[in-house]
Amino acid sequence: MARASANSNEMICYDSPLHILIAEDNPDDLELTLRALGKSGLDLKIETVSTREEFVDKLEQKPVDLVLSDYRMPGWTGIDALTEIVKSGQDIPLILLTGTLGDGKAVECIKLGITDYVLKHQLARLPMAIIRAQEERLLREGERKANDAMRESEAHFRTLVENAPEAIVVLDVKKGVFIDCNNNALKLFKMSRPDLMRVGPGELSPPFQPDGRHSAIAAREWFERTRNDAKPSFEWIHRNAADEEIACEVHLVRLPSPTHESIRASILDITERKRSEAAVRYIEDRYRGLVNNASYGIYWVTFDDQLLDVNLAMVEMLGYESVEELLRLTKSAGIFVDPTAFAELAEVSRQHARVEAKVEWKRKDDKRITVRLVGRRTKDLFRKVDCMEFFVEDISERLALEKQLAQVQKFEAIGQLAGGIAHDFNNMIGAILGWAELGIEETEKDSRLNRHFNKVRQQAERAAALTQQLLAFARRQILEPRNIDLNQCVTETLSLLEKVIGSNIEIRVNLHLDPPAVRADPTQIAQVVMNLCINARDAMPKGGKLDIESSSVTIDEAFCSAHSIAHVGRFAVIRVTDTGSGMEQGTLDRIFEPFFTTKETGKGTGLGLATIYGIVRQHGGFVDVESEVGEGTTFRVYLPFTASGAVAAVAKTDPNAVRGGVETILVAEDHDGLRELARETLLGLGYNVLIACDGEQAIREFQQYPGTIDLLVFDVMLPKKSGPEAYAEISKRKAGLPIIFATGYSADIALLHKAEMQGAMLLQKPYIPRDLARRVRETLDQHVPQHVST
Secondary structure, eight states: OEEEEEEEEEEEESSEEEEEEEESOOOHHHHHHHHHHTTTTTTEEEEEEHHHHHHHHHHSSSSSSEEEESEEETTHHHHHHHHHHHHHHHOOOEEEESOOOOOOHHHHHHHTTOOOEEGGGGGGGGGHHHHHHHHHHHHHHHHHHHHHHHHHHHHHHHHHHHHHHSSSEEETTTTEEEEEEHHHHHHHOOOOOHHHTTOGGGGGSSSSSSTTTHHHHHHHHHHHHHHOOOOOOEEEEOOEEEOOOOEEEEEEEEEESOOOOOOEEEEEHHHHHHHHHHHHHHHHHHHHHHHHSSSSEEEEEEETTEEEEEEEEHHHTOOOOOOHHHTOOOOOOGGGGSTTHHHHHHHHHHHHHHHEEEEEEOTTTSOOEEEEEEEEEEETTTTTTEEEEEEEEOOOOHHHHHHHHHHHHHHHHHHHHHHHHHHHHHHHHHHHHHHOOOOOOOTTTHHHHHHHHHHHHHHHHHHHHHHHHHHHHTTTTTOEEEEHHHHHOOOHHHHHHHHOOOOOOOEEEEEEOOOOEEEHHHHHHHHHHHHHHHHHHHTTTEEEEEEEEEEEEOHHHHHHHOOOOSSSSSEEEEEEOOOOOOOOHHHHHHHHHTOSSSSSSSSSSSSSHHHHHHHHHHOOOEEOOOOOOOEEEEEEEEEEEOOOOOOOOOOOOOSOOOOOOOOOEEEEEHHHHHHHHHHHHHHHOEEEEEEEESHHHHHHHHHHHHTOOOOOEEEOOOSSSOOOHHHHHHHHHHOOOOOOEEEEEEGGGGGGGGHTTOOOEEEOOOOHHHHHHHHHHHHHHSSOOOOOOO
16 A cells, blocks of 8 residues: 655555656656656656657556646647546546746636646645645545435435335425426326426315315324324325316325425325225125125024124024124023034034034024024134034924925825725726615515615615715815805704714804805715814713804915915805814824824724815815814814805705606716616616717717717716717717716816806716616706707
8 A cells, every 4th residue: 555645744545556647748857757756755657658649548548547747848738638638538637747837827727627737846846736636536536426326316216206106296385386296196186297396285185075174274284293203194085187086095204404394295096995995895784784684594603602693684583682682692502402403513514614404493482493504614804713604594484384285295196096096986886886776676675685785785875975085085076066154054064963972062153143155065064064073072082162163264475374275365264173182293294184093993984084175175275273182173174255145045856756758868888887777777767778888989879870869978087088079079960969977076077168068967976876867857858859860
């Protein structure tokens, strides 16, 4: 390291030798200069030139720390040397070495940029001049570096500001206008820089902020806070040049300045954030509304059974007054009929993402309900605990309806089977009954054979009654409905039952003052009342009370929702209540099934209530039962009101003997026994009889004797062509020909609609010969035969 002594008190250190270039054309002066430099003690590296060209080459070849130049040289001067230094762009101090230089010239040279000058006869000053020149150069270099660093820092800061995500403005507090901004501020306010520099926050804000404060007053309050070095942050509504309001988040900081008070504001456009927050609030409100207004119950519970929250539907489902009251239970196990059920649910939920179960709960009033639970694992973010979320559906009513529906479907299936069997059985019973009737008429009254025929008839009648009961349950029997007085029907039936009921049972009758009129088959309704009363009697072997009432009621949708077989409308009601033993639920579920009975073997067919069920349903009504063990039973029979209240008169049976005739009758019957029975019966009465076993044969027989046939007796269900179809073909050839349709099955009635409109008569199976003969004679008497020639 080189050391140089500027004076006795100061030492200046250089890290490397100073490279000095001397421009001198006089060898003697150069020698004196070199000798002076050698005595200085400075660490120097010296090169010399005498021409301008050499000088320029040296400047270009290597760095030079200092130039010593003679003022005048052949062809150039020290000023020219300064010019070349300036051209090179280097900061190199130049000291003139001259013999004489006036003060005026010296000042001029200094103004041009010459660092210093030393007279050749005062070369002792040269080391000090060199040291001072180097110090000045170092100062200039330090200042230049400082300026470069400042410019770099300013550029860096400007880059940071310009690329900041938020808008940045600088406000002159005293003037109330912006004095600087970044590009994002121009974009935010949709203004040019000159326009933005002419306004302040007041011009870029609405008169009032959302909290109701005046914008100018609120802004001053925020500015005041920055004077105490606070850095407030707040939300603000700005307004841009397009008069659009912008939700912003503003951060203020005071900028230090000795000349003026300024505040930097960082403004972040939070319009999207506000929109997102509003959307989140909307979704939260909507979710909360969905939860609170859901028809399903919803609740959250931890795995250790701590109730966290419930919705209003859950509260209502369990009969509590509020959410808070229900949550006071603390644990959900309190609502389970089986307290261990929750632990099982929790265990399943730990192993599976979704759990589903059907359990029994108890309401606040201890009433039991059956619920379906669908749950999943989740997390309570507020409490930071794992929990289960359950959706709850009260399926008690649905299960009851499903049970009723299943029972109805079961009865329909049983009824279809029973009806089909009874339909076919009816023909056989009819044949047996008819032949027995003929046997009785053709044998001596007191003969042994007559008694045998009577026994056969009795058993056939019992079988026929059984068949009618099956058809009644299946709703397949033939009805003869008319408008009846329900009170009169009940009264007449009870008069027949007084001795049957027994004296140990008190009968109490309470009939509606305005007797409800219904359209029904009076015989069948009497059968309903009779069966109900006998059933009540059997339930009170030790006596009791039997209440029979009639009334009217209007059924609405609410009632129908709880009774799947009911429908809306006005109904007459027969209520039969006993104080007997009552029935358990299992028995109630089966009481209307055919052949189901709780009586001992041989003491009941099990068709009594089944018959009631079928008769009432066939009349468009329904039956409701309430019973508890030891509390008795109540049956309610609902029969629809008739559109017309006029009660029809009861027809009287003609006691006279049946007359015969000589007319020709075509009988079509597929059952051999019935076909032969009809033939024998009618031949015995003097009629001419033609026989057919199917519909097509019946048509052929008519075509063979078109002008001689006076009456048709057709079974409804015939092979190949049904009775109504065959009759339709015959009517094309001979319109108005009287006909009797024989049927014991109500499903056949649909086939008879057109024939009934043409005046067809019905004969209900099973029939005895006398019924057939009477219906034939009545029909023939109502029609005048019209024979058509062939």
